[in-house]
Amino acid sequence: MSKRFTEIPALSGGRTVRSIGRTMPDRLEFMRTLTTEGDLVRTQMLSIPIVFVNSAQAAHDVLVANAKSFEKSPGFRVLLYYLGGNGLFTAEGELWRKQRKLMAPIFQPAPIAQYAATMQAVASRAADRWTDGERVDLSHECTRIAMSVVGKALFDADTFDEADALGDALAHCLRWVNASLGSAAIPAHILLLDLADAALRRTSGAWRERVAAVKERLWEPFLFPGARGKELHAAVNVLDERIQGMIDERRRQGLSRNDLLTRLLAARDAEEGIGTMSDRQVRDEAVTLFIAGHETTATALAWCFAMLARHPEWAARAQAEADAYDVESLARDGARYDARKLDVCERVFKEVLRMYPPLLMLPRRTLEPVTISGYEIPAKTLTFTSPFVVHHRPDTYEWPERFDPDRWLPERESARHKGSYLPFGLGPRYCIGMPFALMEGPIVLAQLLRRWRFDVDTSRAPMPDDYATLRPMGGVQAVVRRRDGGAKIVHTAAS
Numbered sequence: 001m002s003k004r005f006t007e008i009p010a011l012s013g014g015r016t017v018r019s020i021g022r023t024m025p026d027r028l029e030f031m032r033t034l035t036t037e038g039d040l041v042r043t044q045m046l047s048i049p050i051v052f053v054n055s056a057q058a059a060h061d062v063l064v065a066n067a068k069s070f071e072k073s074p075g076f077r078v079l080l081y082y083l084g085g086n087g088l089f090t091a092e093g094e095l096w097r098k099q100r101k102l103m104a105p106i107f108q109p110a111p112i113a114q115y116a117a118t119m120q121a122v123a124s125r126a127a128d129r130w131t132d133g134e135r136v137d138l139s140h141e142c143t144r145i146a147m148s149v150v151g152k153a154l155f156d157a158d159t160f161d162e163a164d165a166l167g168d169a170l171a172h173c174l175r176w177v178n179a180s181l182g183s184a185a186i187p188a189h190i191l192l193l194d195l196a197d198a199a200l201r202r203t204s205g206a207w208r209e210r211v212a213a214v215k216e217r218l219w220e221p222f223l224f225p226g227a228r229g230k231e232l233h234a235a236v237n238v239l240d241e242r243i244q245g246m247i248d249e250r251r252r253q254g255l256s257r258n259d260l261l262t263r264l265l266a267a268r269d270a271e272e273g274i275g276t277m278s279d280r281q282v283r284d285e286a287v288t289l290f291i292a293g294h295e296t297t298a299t300a301l302a303w304c305f306a307m308l309a310r311h312p313e314w315a316a317r318a319q320a321e322a323d324a325y326d327v328e329s330l331a332r333d334g335a336r337y338d339a340r341k342l343d344v345c346e347r348v349f350k351e352v353l354r355m356y357p358p359l360l361m362l363p364r365r366t367l368e369p370v371t372i373s374g375y376e377i378p379a380k381t382l383t384f385t386s387p388f389v390v391h392h393r394p395d396t397y398e399w400p401e402r403f404d405p406d407r408w409l410p411e412r413e414s415a416r417h418k419g420s421y422l423p424f425g426l427g428p429r430y431c432i433g434m435p436f437a438l439m440e441g442p443i444v445l446a447q448l449l450r451r452w453r454f455d456v457d458t459s460r461a462p463m464p465d466d467y468a469t470l471r472p473m474g475g476v477q478a479v480v481r482r483r484d485g486g487a488k489i490v491h492t493a494a495s
């Protein structure tokens with residue numbers, strides 16, 4: 001028999017949601033202590049029940065076994081809706097199911113494989129720009145690279161970074177999301193949406209249409225007036241115009257290009273009679289893929305350099321592998337990416353994603369009463385499953401603070417609980433871009449290690465920053481040294 005909600009351990013010591021803290025170090029400390037209190041820990045905000053989900057089994061219960069009883073947290077949706085609209089990350093219900101089905105074939109490993117050459121070429125171009133002895137922030141460089149990769153893959157745009165109007169508008173929107181993360185306007189916004197939902201259920205006929213129209217307006221970030229709001233609207237207008245322009249161009253050209261935008265436009269499932277996507281939906285998906293597809297990968301890549309600098313034995317292994325596999329060959333016609341040849345780089349990338357999963361939380365809300373790990377959870381409860389918490393449990397990962405890419409040797413990986421590794425989420429809403437990211441990370445890493453040696457400043461302990469993703473605080477400052485003929489990598493503290 002399942003236990004009552006009130007039997008879930010409550011946050012101890014009079015702590016509340018506010019105790020989560022304002023800075024990332026405080027937040028991570030708060031979350032580390034959660035596991036000592038229970039696999040589930042409960043609290044509340046205003047009258048909303050909240051549950052922190054802290055174990056591999058409980059994470060699996062929420063994200064996989066009972067996924068149907070949850071929706072994404074409305075807070076996330078409020079923040080991202082104005083940018084990504086009904087894109088895959090924020091869509092719910094029937095629309096999400098239809099879109100996931102339409103887009104799944106595009107993101108299978110085989111069609112994604114053709115972007116290996118793009119990943120190599122973009123990384124190579126970034127490496128060409130540096131001069132010997134130059135100081136760079138690798139965190140910033142990785143963002144530029146990941147943004148260009150996804151820009152090229154999505155829009156077939158050759159130069160695509162913040163210097164480009166579209167890249168600049170998207171970066172602006174991301175900064176807005178970041179700045180709005182802890183805003184009190186978000187719960188207020190959710191409350192209004194819930195009220196509109198309740199009103200919708202009670203009204204019919206012409207009134208229902210009016211309430212529905214009001215609800216639609218409520219998705220806009222109207223609670224952010226003034227200059228910030230204006231700048232955001234301007235950036236979103238640039239996005240809309242540029243992406244619509246690209247859609248029109250592809251339609252005129254008869255969908256002959258090889259980019260993801262063309263594939264989205266062509267996506268259909270005639271057998272099931274699902275039909276094509278509207279231009280608005282394609283725009284929403286394109287913005288969503290752009291945002292979801294670069295910030296996370298860039299963060300993980302930056303951590304790779306931070307960790308390799310602290311683990312010279314792994315840096316040497318990754319570099320030896322990069323020297324042995326000529327990733328530049330991917331630029332040749334018909335060349336295929338062979339993941340086995342970048343096995344060490346992939347393990348480094350996966351271990352970094354364990355230690356510093358870019359998304360700190362996977363927030364959900366229960367749609368109905370549900371039993372999780374033996375406890376009854378009422379409808380409308382917010383749950384926060386944290387990959388960071390699960391990945392740092394000593395009963396799940398031995399010596400969790402130790403950087404050990406060999407955890408990802410196949411025999412060790414397959415022995416682990418299926419809810420123990422969540423950087424890409426789990427269940428029906430797991431990351432559709434996972435094959436893309438698992439190819440991009442090792443290729444970019446290998447390409448950069450082949451050409452350059454990185455003297456990374458290791459004088460400060462690595463610490464995640466207060467950002468939408470767990471970026472390394474202060475960036476990853478390094479001096480780049482050109483390698484000649486496979487010189488040995490040496491990582492030292494930069495003076």
Ligand code: HEM
Pocket residue numbers: 072088089090100150288289292293294296297300353357358359361362363422423424425426428429430431432433434436437
């Ligand atoms: C290391 C890189 C990446 C990480 C760590 C990551 C992480 C995640 C996570 C945790 C989720 C699930 C969120 C949740 O359940 O609440 C997710 C969903 C998603 N990701 Fe990624 N992601 C990465 C790269 C990418 C890339 C390269 C793309 C696209 C090109 C992408 C597109 C998406 C989309 C569209 C979703 C929503 C899927 C759905 O709800 O059906 N991601 N990602």
